[in-house]
Amino acid sequence: MEPVVGAPIVADDAVRSVTVTVPATSANLGPGFDTLGLALSVYDTLTVSAFDDDRLEIEVAGSGAEEIATDADNLVFRSIAHVYADVGREVPGLRIHAVNGVPHGRGLGSSGAAVTAGILIAKGLLAGDVDLDDDALLRLATEMEGHPDNVAPALFGGLTIAWTGERGPQHKKLLVHRGVAPVVFVPGFTMSTSLARSLQPPQVSREDAVFNVSRSALLVAALTQSPELLLDATADRLHQDYRGPAMPETLRLVQALRAAGFAAVVSGAGPSVLVLADGPGARQRAVDVADAMTDTSWDAHMLAVDVRGGTVRDRAEGST
Structure with a gap:
Protein backbone atom coordinates (compact mmCIF):
# COMPACT_ATOMS: atom_id res chain seq x y z
CA MET A 1 0.00 0.00 0.00
CA GLU A 2 2.88 2.35 -0.73
CA PRO A 3 1.66 5.41 -2.66
CA VAL A 4 3.11 6.41 -5.99
CA VAL A 5 5.31 9.45 -5.53
CA GLY A 6 5.53 12.55 -7.66
CA ALA A 7 3.18 15.52 -7.46
CA PRO A 8 2.56 17.86 -10.39
CA ILE A 9 4.05 21.31 -10.66
CA VAL A 10 1.42 23.95 -9.95
CA ALA A 11 0.67 26.05 -13.05
CA ASP A 12 1.54 29.74 -12.92
CA ASP A 13 -1.98 30.68 -14.03
CA ALA A 14 -3.69 28.83 -11.17
CA VAL A 15 -5.99 30.98 -9.04
CA ARG A 16 -5.48 28.74 -6.02
CA SER A 17 -3.88 25.38 -5.29
CA VAL A 18 -4.38 23.01 -2.36
CA THR A 19 -3.04 19.64 -1.29
CA VAL A 20 -5.34 17.23 0.56
CA THR A 21 -4.41 14.03 2.38
CA VAL A 22 -7.09 11.54 3.49
CA PRO A 23 -6.61 8.31 5.50
CA ALA A 24 -8.00 4.86 4.87
CA THR A 25 -10.78 3.76 7.18
CA SER A 26 -12.21 0.53 8.51
CA ALA A 27 -15.93 0.64 9.26
CA ASN A 28 -18.12 -1.53 11.51
CA LEU A 29 -15.22 -3.04 13.51
CA GLY A 30 -17.34 -6.12 14.02
CA PRO A 31 -20.51 -5.27 15.94
CA GLY A 32 -20.65 -1.51 15.26
CA PHE A 33 -22.50 -1.84 11.96
CA ASP A 34 -22.90 1.51 10.16
CA THR A 35 -21.84 3.27 13.37
CA LEU A 36 -18.18 2.76 14.29
CA GLY A 37 -15.17 3.59 12.15
CA LEU A 38 -11.41 3.77 12.56
CA ALA A 39 -8.90 5.87 10.61
CA LEU A 40 -5.73 4.04 9.52
CA SER A 41 -2.30 5.22 8.39
CA VAL A 42 -2.65 4.65 4.64
CA TYR A 43 -3.40 7.73 2.56
CA ASP A 44 -4.69 9.23 -0.67
CA THR A 45 -2.95 12.50 -1.53
CA LEU A 46 -4.41 14.95 -4.02
CA THR A 47 -3.00 18.19 -5.40
CA VAL A 48 -5.61 20.44 -7.01
CA SER A 49 -5.31 23.74 -8.84
CA ALA A 50 -8.25 26.04 -9.67
CA PHE A 51 -8.37 28.23 -12.80
CA ASP A 52 -10.50 31.02 -14.21
CA ASP A 53 -11.88 28.84 -17.00
CA ASP A 54 -13.88 25.63 -17.46
CA ARG A 55 -11.08 23.08 -17.86
CA LEU A 56 -11.20 19.70 -16.10
CA GLU A 57 -7.96 17.72 -16.06
CA ILE A 58 -7.73 14.63 -13.86
CA GLU A 59 -4.70 12.38 -13.43
CA VAL A 60 -4.73 9.36 -11.13
CA ALA A 61 -1.81 7.21 -9.98
CA GLY A 62 -1.71 4.34 -7.50
CA SER A 63 -4.44 1.94 -6.45
CA GLY A 64 -7.37 1.65 -8.83
CA ALA A 65 -5.90 4.19 -11.26
CA GLU A 66 -6.88 2.19 -14.34
CA GLU A 67 -10.53 1.97 -13.22
CA ILE A 68 -11.17 5.52 -12.00
CA ALA A 69 -13.02 7.99 -14.20
CA THR A 70 -11.00 10.97 -15.35
CA ASP A 71 -13.96 13.07 -16.49
CA ALA A 72 -16.96 14.67 -14.78
CA ASP A 73 -18.01 11.24 -13.45
CA ASN A 74 -14.95 11.17 -11.18
CA LEU A 75 -16.10 10.83 -7.56
CA VAL A 76 -13.66 13.42 -6.24
CA PHE A 77 -14.85 15.96 -8.81
CA ARG A 78 -18.51 15.15 -8.14
CA SER A 79 -17.91 15.72 -4.43
CA ILE A 80 -16.25 19.07 -5.12
CA ALA A 81 -19.16 20.06 -7.35
CA HIS A 82 -21.63 19.01 -4.64
CA VAL A 83 -20.08 21.44 -2.17
CA TYR A 84 -20.00 24.30 -4.68
CA ALA A 85 -23.66 23.71 -5.55
CA ASP A 86 -24.59 23.60 -1.87
CA VAL A 87 -23.03 27.00 -1.18
CA GLY A 88 -24.20 28.56 -4.41
CA ARG A 89 -20.85 28.94 -6.14
CA GLU A 90 -19.76 27.98 -9.65
CA VAL A 91 -17.12 25.28 -9.92
CA PRO A 92 -13.89 26.71 -11.35
CA GLY A 93 -11.65 25.02 -13.87
CA LEU A 94 -9.74 22.27 -12.09
CA ARG A 95 -6.59 20.24 -12.46
CA ILE A 96 -6.68 17.24 -10.09
CA HIS A 97 -3.67 15.01 -9.50
CA ALA A 98 -4.48 12.04 -7.22
CA VAL A 99 -2.02 9.54 -5.77
CA ASN A 100 -4.04 6.73 -4.23
CA GLY A 101 -2.54 4.70 -1.41
CA VAL A 102 -5.89 3.40 -0.13
CA PRO A 103 -6.63 0.03 -1.80
CA HIS A 104 -9.76 0.09 -3.97
CA GLY A 105 -12.58 -2.38 -3.50
CA ARG A 106 -11.00 -3.93 -0.41
CA GLY A 107 -13.17 -2.62 2.44
CA LEU A 108 -10.79 0.15 3.49
CA GLY A 109 -12.97 3.13 2.64
CA SER A 110 -11.66 4.05 -0.82
CA SER A 111 -14.96 5.63 -1.88
CA GLY A 112 -15.27 7.42 1.46
CA ALA A 113 -11.71 8.70 1.01
CA ALA A 114 -12.56 10.03 -2.46
CA VAL A 115 -15.68 11.77 -1.16
CA THR A 116 -13.80 13.20 1.81
CA ALA A 117 -11.00 14.39 -0.46
CA GLY A 118 -13.49 16.22 -2.66
CA ILE A 119 -15.19 17.86 0.30
CA LEU A 120 -11.85 19.02 1.75
CA ILE A 121 -10.61 20.24 -1.63
CA ALA A 122 -13.72 22.40 -1.90
CA LYS A 123 -13.18 23.64 1.65
CA GLY A 124 -9.63 24.66 0.79
CA LEU A 125 -10.49 26.32 -2.50
CA LEU A 126 -13.42 28.21 -0.95
CA ALA A 127 -11.50 29.37 2.14
CA GLY A 128 -11.95 33.08 2.70
CA ASP A 129 -15.18 33.10 0.72
CA VAL A 130 -17.17 30.32 2.41
CA ASP A 131 -16.21 28.76 5.72
CA LEU A 132 -17.30 25.15 6.26
CA ASP A 133 -17.38 23.87 9.84
CA ASP A 134 -17.14 20.22 10.91
CA ASP A 135 -20.92 19.71 10.89
CA ALA A 136 -21.16 21.01 7.33
CA LEU A 137 -18.26 18.83 6.19
CA LEU A 138 -19.84 15.71 7.66
CA ARG A 139 -23.28 16.55 6.25
CA LEU A 140 -21.94 17.14 2.75
CA ALA A 141 -19.77 14.00 2.82
CA THR A 142 -22.66 11.88 4.10
CA GLU A 143 -24.94 13.20 1.35
CA MET A 144 -22.43 11.91 -1.18
CA GLU A 145 -21.46 8.66 0.54
CA GLY A 146 -24.88 7.66 1.89
CA HIS A 147 -23.89 7.00 5.50
CA PRO A 148 -21.34 8.58 7.85
CA ASP A 149 -19.40 5.64 9.32
CA ASN A 150 -16.56 5.82 6.76
CA VAL A 151 -16.45 9.54 6.09
CA ALA A 152 -16.42 10.53 9.79
CA PRO A 153 -13.04 8.88 10.58
CA ALA A 154 -11.68 9.97 7.19
CA LEU A 155 -12.55 13.57 8.04
CA PHE A 156 -11.64 13.64 11.72
CA GLY A 157 -9.32 10.69 12.41
CA GLY A 158 -9.21 8.30 15.36
CA LEU A 159 -12.16 6.17 16.42
CA THR A 160 -15.49 7.75 15.54
CA ILE A 161 -19.04 7.01 16.55
CA ALA A 162 -21.39 8.30 13.85
CA TRP A 163 -25.16 8.69 13.90
CA THR A 164 -27.93 10.71 12.29
CA GLY A 165 -30.22 12.80 14.46
CA GLU A 166 -32.48 15.80 14.22
CA ARG A 167 -29.49 17.98 13.29
CA GLY A 168 -28.37 15.58 10.59
CA PRO A 169 -25.21 13.43 10.65
CA GLN A 170 -23.20 13.75 13.87
CA HIS A 171 -20.03 12.21 15.20
CA LYS A 172 -17.97 11.76 18.34
CA LYS A 173 -14.22 11.28 18.00
CA LEU A 174 -12.41 9.17 20.59
CA LEU A 175 -8.71 8.48 21.11
CA VAL A 176 -7.70 4.85 20.81
CA HIS A 177 -5.69 3.21 23.59
CA ARG A 178 -2.00 3.17 22.72
CA GLY A 179 -1.88 -0.59 23.27
CA VAL A 180 -4.10 -1.23 20.22
Missing part, protein backbone atom coordinates in the same frame (compact mmCIF):
# COMPACT_ATOMS: atom_id res chain seq x y z
CA ALA A 181 -1.99 -2.25 17.22
CA PRO A 182 -3.92 -2.68 13.93
CA VAL A 183 -2.87 -5.05 11.18
CA VAL A 184 -4.82 -5.32 7.94
CA PHE A 185 -4.79 -8.36 5.66
CA VAL A 186 -5.55 -7.40 2.07
CA PRO A 187 -6.32 -10.08 -0.55
CA GLY A 188 -5.87 -9.86 -4.29
CA PHE A 189 -9.62 -9.95 -4.97
CA THR A 190 -12.21 -7.22 -4.48
CA MET A 191 -15.72 -7.05 -3.04
CA SER A 192 -18.72 -4.95 -4.04
CA THR A 193 -20.20 -3.02 -1.12
CA SER A 194 -23.67 -3.15 -2.70
CA LEU A 195 -23.42 -6.93 -3.08
CA ALA A 196 -22.27 -7.33 0.52
CA ARG A 197 -25.20 -5.26 1.79
CA SER A 198 -27.70 -7.21 -0.34
CA LEU A 199 -26.83 -10.42 1.51
CA GLN A 200 -28.04 -9.14 4.87
CA PRO A 201 -31.58 -10.00 6.00
CA PRO A 202 -34.07 -7.14 6.46
CA GLN A 203 -34.75 -8.28 10.04
CA VAL A 204 -32.78 -9.97 12.80
CA SER A 205 -33.81 -11.63 16.02
CA ARG A 206 -34.10 -9.69 19.26
CA GLU A 207 -31.41 -11.93 20.72
CA ASP A 208 -28.94 -11.01 17.96
CA ALA A 209 -29.81 -7.32 18.23
CA VAL A 210 -29.19 -7.33 21.99
CA PHE A 211 -25.95 -9.25 21.44
CA ASN A 212 -24.61 -6.59 19.07
CA VAL A 213 -25.74 -3.70 21.27
CA SER A 214 -23.79 -5.16 24.18
CA ARG A 215 -20.70 -5.85 22.07
CA SER A 216 -20.75 -2.37 20.49
CA ALA A 217 -20.83 -0.75 23.91
CA LEU A 218 -18.04 -3.04 25.08
CA LEU A 219 -15.99 -2.28 21.96
CA VAL A 220 -15.87 1.43 22.72
CA ALA A 221 -14.50 0.62 26.18
CA ALA A 222 -12.05 -1.93 24.79
CA LEU A 223 -10.64 0.40 22.16
CA THR A 224 -10.28 3.39 24.48
CA GLN A 225 -9.51 1.83 27.88
CA SER A 226 -9.26 -1.97 27.98
CA PRO A 227 -7.66 -3.64 24.94
CA GLU A 228 -7.70 -7.00 26.74
CA LEU A 229 -11.46 -7.10 26.05
CA LEU A 230 -11.15 -6.73 22.28
CA LEU A 231 -11.77 -10.38 21.38
CA ASP A 232 -15.15 -10.48 23.12
CA ALA A 233 -15.93 -6.90 22.06
CA THR A 234 -15.51 -7.57 18.32
CA ALA A 235 -17.99 -10.45 18.12
CA ASP A 236 -20.84 -9.83 15.66
CA ARG A 237 -24.14 -11.42 14.67
CA LEU A 238 -25.63 -8.79 12.35
CA HIS A 239 -23.64 -8.81 9.12
CA GLN A 240 -20.38 -10.75 8.83
CA ASP A 241 -21.74 -14.30 8.68
CA TYR A 242 -24.45 -13.27 6.21
CA ARG A 243 -21.81 -11.84 3.89
CA GLY A 244 -19.59 -14.90 4.22
CA PRO A 245 -20.84 -16.78 1.12
CA ALA A 246 -19.66 -13.90 -1.08
CA MET A 247 -16.15 -13.95 0.40
CA PRO A 248 -15.51 -17.39 1.94
CA GLU A 249 -11.74 -16.83 2.09
CA THR A 250 -12.29 -13.77 4.24
CA LEU A 251 -14.65 -15.56 6.59
CA ARG A 252 -12.22 -18.47 6.98
CA LEU A 253 -9.38 -16.12 7.90
CA VAL A 254 -11.54 -14.24 10.43
CA GLN A 255 -12.58 -17.55 12.01
CA ALA A 256 -9.00 -18.86 12.10
CA LEU A 257 -7.69 -15.67 13.68
CA ARG A 258 -10.45 -15.52 16.27
CA ALA A 259 -9.93 -19.19 17.14
CA ALA A 260 -6.28 -18.27 17.79
CA GLY A 261 -7.36 -15.50 20.16
CA PHE A 262 -7.11 -12.45 17.87
CA ALA A 263 -9.76 -9.73 17.61
CA ALA A 264 -10.32 -10.16 13.87
CA VAL A 265 -13.20 -8.63 11.89
CA VAL A 266 -14.18 -8.03 8.29
CA SER A 267 -12.96 -4.55 7.37
CA GLY A 268 -15.96 -2.57 6.15
CA ALA A 269 -17.78 -4.57 3.49
CA GLY A 270 -14.65 -6.69 2.94
CA PRO A 271 -12.81 -8.56 1.70
CA SER A 272 -9.89 -7.26 3.81
CA VAL A 273 -9.56 -8.44 7.40
CA LEU A 274 -8.70 -6.11 10.28
CA VAL A 275 -7.02 -7.41 13.42
CA LEU A 276 -6.95 -5.19 16.51
CA ALA A 277 -3.92 -6.68 18.21
CA ASP A 278 -2.50 -5.71 21.61
CA GLY A 279 1.09 -5.08 20.55
CA PRO A 280 3.75 -5.66 17.86
CA GLY A 281 4.42 -9.22 18.97
CA ALA A 282 0.74 -10.12 18.72
CA ARG A 283 0.60 -8.63 15.23
CA GLN A 284 3.41 -10.87 14.05
CA ARG A 285 1.66 -13.93 15.48
CA ALA A 286 -1.48 -12.92 13.58
CA VAL A 287 0.58 -12.71 10.38
CA ASP A 288 1.81 -16.24 11.04
CA VAL A 289 -1.79 -17.47 11.27
CA ALA A 290 -2.64 -15.79 7.96
CA ASP A 291 0.47 -17.22 6.30
CA ALA A 292 -0.72 -20.69 7.26
CA MET A 293 -3.93 -20.14 5.24
CA THR A 294 -2.43 -21.56 2.07
CA ASP A 295 -5.59 -21.27 -0.06
CA THR A 296 -5.36 -17.44 -0.24
CA SER A 297 -2.47 -15.01 -0.31
CA TRP A 298 -2.89 -12.17 2.19
CA ASP A 299 -0.81 -9.01 2.06
CA ALA A 300 -0.26 -7.95 5.69
CA HIS A 301 0.09 -4.26 6.58
CA MET A 302 1.02 -3.26 10.10
CA LEU A 303 -0.55 0.16 10.55
CA ALA A 304 -1.15 2.86 13.11
CA VAL A 305 -4.39 4.58 14.02
CA ASP A 306 -4.46 7.91 12.20
CA VAL A 307 -5.37 10.63 14.71
CA ARG A 308 -5.53 13.68 12.41
CA GLY A 309 -8.00 12.68 9.74
CA GLY A 310 -8.11 14.51 6.45
CA THR A 311 -5.91 17.58 6.09
CA VAL A 312 -5.95 20.42 3.58
CA ARG A 313 -3.01 22.71 2.88
CA ASP A 314 -3.01 25.83 0.78
CA ARG A 315 0.12 25.46 -1.33
CA ALA A 316 0.71 29.21 -1.43
CA GLU A 317 0.11 29.95 2.23
CA GLY A 318 1.24 26.67 3.75
CA SER A 319 -1.81 26.53 6.02
CA THR A 320 -3.65 23.41 7.23
